[in-house]
Amino acid sequence: MIAGRIPFWAVLPAGIDDREYERWTTIASTISTENYTPSDYIDLGNLPSISGNECLGALLWQTYKARNDPVKSLIKGALIANYYFFGSNERLLCDEVKQGYSKRQLDSYLLDPYTIVFEKVIKFFESINDKEGLDLVKECIILRLLGYPFAMELSASSPKQELLNRLVQKWHWNERQLQPLKSYKQWPESKKLAYDGKIVNKLTYLYELVLLSKDKKDKPFDMSLSDIRMLTNQISVWFQKKPNKIPKCSTYIRARSNDLLLTIACEPDTQHRHVWKVYATVAEEKEPMSVLFIDSSLSRVVGWIVSQNLHGLKEAHIRFQQNATGLSLIKAKRFMRNAMEFFSATPSLPSKDPKWHQMMVALNGIAANDYKTIESAELLIKNTLGEIYFQPVNLSHIEKNLLKCYEVSLIMWRYIKTVPLFALMYRVEMLYVNTSYHAQKTIEDIIGKFRKKTISLDHKVSGRQPLLRADKLNRLYQNRSAGI
Numbered sequence: 216m217i218a219g220r221i222p223f224w225a226v227l228p229a230g231i232d233d234r235e236y237e238r239w240t241t242i243a244s245t246i247s248t249e250n251y252t253p254s255d256y257i258d259l260g261n262l263p264s265i266s267g268n269e270c271l272g273a274l275l276w277q278t279y280k281a282r283n284d285p286v287k288s289l290i291k292g293a294l295i296a297n298y299y300f301f302g303s304n305e306r307l308l309c310d311e312v313k314q315g316y317s318k319r320q321l322d323s324y325l326l327d328p329y330t331i332v333f334e335k336v337i338k339f340f341e342s343i344n345d346k347e348g349l350d351l352v353k354e355c356i357i358l359r360l361l362g363y364p365f366a367m368e369l370s371a372s373s374p375k376q377e378l379l380n381r382l383v384q385k386w387h388w389n390e391r392q393l394q395p396l397k398s399y400k401q402w403p404e405s406k407k408l409a410y411d412g413k414i415v416n417k418l419t420y421l422y423e424l425v426l427l428s429k430d431k432k433d434k435p436f437d438m439s440l441s442d443i444r445m446l447t448n449q450i451s452v453w454f455q456k457k458p459n460k461i462p463k464c465s466t467y468i469r470a471r472s473n474d475l476l477l478t479i480a481c482e483p484d485t486q487h488r489h490v491w492k493v494y495a496t497v498a499e500e501k502e503p504m505s506v507l508f509i510d511s512s513l514s515r516v517v518g519w520i521v522s523q524n525l526h527g528l529k530e531a532h533i534r535f536q537q538n539a540t541g542l543s544l545i546k547a548k549r550f551m552r553n554a555m556e557f558f559s560a561t562p563s564l565p566s567k568d569p570k571w572h573q574m575m576v577a578l579n580g581i582a583a584n585d586y587k588t589i590e591s592a593e594l595l596i597k598n599t600l601g602e603i604y605f606q607p608v609n610l611s612h613i614e615k616n617l618l619k620c621y622e623v624s625l626i627m628w629r630y631i632k633t634v635p636l637f638a639l640m641y642r643v644e645m646l647y648v649n650t651s652y653h654a655q656k657t658i659e660d661i662i663g664k665f666r667k668k669t670i671s672l673d674h675k676v677s678g679r680q681p682l683l684r685a686d687k688l689n690r691l692y693q694n695r696s697a698g699i
Contacts, residue, residue, distance in 0.1 A: 220257040229310040236261035270299040272438045274422045275446055282453040285414040285466060286355040286363045293336035293352055296421045308332065330378060348417055353386060357396045364467040366399035404507045407465035415454050452600045461522045461603045464507060474498045480536035491516045514577045514593035515605045517551055521558045522603045542647050550644055557642050558597060569598040571630045574641040578654055589619045589654060596630055620654055624661035637666055
């Protein structure tokens with residue numbers, strides 16, 4: 216039913232062509248009986264086949280959708296590829312199901328749409344002789360039946376369990392092959408991430424398989440170039456690895472974000488160096504804490520939490536363990552809170568060409584011989600697509616604090632000057648020891664001088680008045696630096 220009306224397609228014979236469909240609907244629209252009224256039906260058109268030109272865009276879409284459910288995306292992606300390569304020899308899934316209705320086989324598990332899909336995608340990987348893809352899609356089918364990403368034991372009498380039993384018997388699987396999938400929730404985060412990546416790689420393979428098979432004279436996509444660019448950018452955000460880019464967490468963690476309790480602890484590693492670890496437990500479950508992320512920098516750990524959109528968690532759901540690094544719990548919590556507020560204040564913006572959007576700078580100070588100095592700086596830079604990058608800056612080789620501030624300002628300016636009107640929001644925080652030197656103000660003053668010099672040079676080169684007067688641009692920039 217759609218808007219209280221039955222589509223003509225749903226009640227007409229399966230597999231009819233457009234001419235036959237038009238003949239049926241013309242007759243149906245002109246008659247009226249006691250048991251039939253044309254207004255009870257709606258004409259949404261016929262679906263005789265799926266155009267091959269739709270498949271490449273559909274695969275691209277499934278790759279993007281894999282960020283939330285890679286298991287479902289691989290099954291659908293394999294079905295799309297099957298339609299592209301073998302669709303001319305097969306009926307559409309919807310026609311097969313509709314044919315079952317006419318035969319009064321509504322309760323047959325063999326005519327359940329998912330059963331038909333599973334059989335089609337298995338046959339597809341067998342047809343292209345892809346053993347790795349075949350094994351992977353079988354695992355995805357089992358995970359799907361188990362309720363991925365919350366894979367759990369099924370009721371013995373449930374239809375899903377009955378179907379699972381039939382498939383396992385047909386594939387000659389044993390409990391040794393099945394048990395790891397049943398215990399998916401207990402997998403370490405690194406294994407879940409690797410499995411997500413394996414599925415996305417297979418989706419990429421299917422996409423390239425279709426792309427390479429297309430005639431170069433044909434238009435590859437039934438999509439606009441702007442839509443393609445937007446979609447590929449979003450896929451890049453989630454799956455492409457880049458230098459200094461903070462990685463994403465697993466599908467499972469994102470799905471459980473509302474139930475997570477995070478613990479951030481600083482512990483010695485095997486070489487007795489202090490590293491920060493993010494542990495997770497799920498509320499009201501007795502599972503032991505699992506490690507989600509490890510890094511030597513608290514800034515990068517905080518950036519990782521922000522990058523996963525886990526900053527939507529309530530502050531009470533994130534706690535710090537006491538540590539021996541010289542950083543107090545109060546400062547650590549304040550830095551976390553400030554970063555969450557700063558990066559969540561403005562959402563990511565859809566963009567064809569990503570630009571730098573926000574930057575948070577952590578200055579790490581130390582006290583030596585009654586003198587407080589800046590030892591290093593750490594930058595978290597977010598672009599308009601929502602990607603966050605981490606850049607550490609070692610300042611220990613520079614003697615004077617003023618020169619250290621200049622070096623940090625210079626690195627910040629390289630990002631700021633690429634943004635129109637220098638409108639990149641930034642915030643400077645002091646971690647560990649507070650220096651007696653007013654580092655934040657010094658950095659602000661230096662960047663202000665960079666800005667004025669650039670405006671002056673642009674004015675001299677172009678011979679035109681600047682778009683904004685210097686005093687107005689200064690006020691705008693001060694607001695940006697404060698995160699307003």
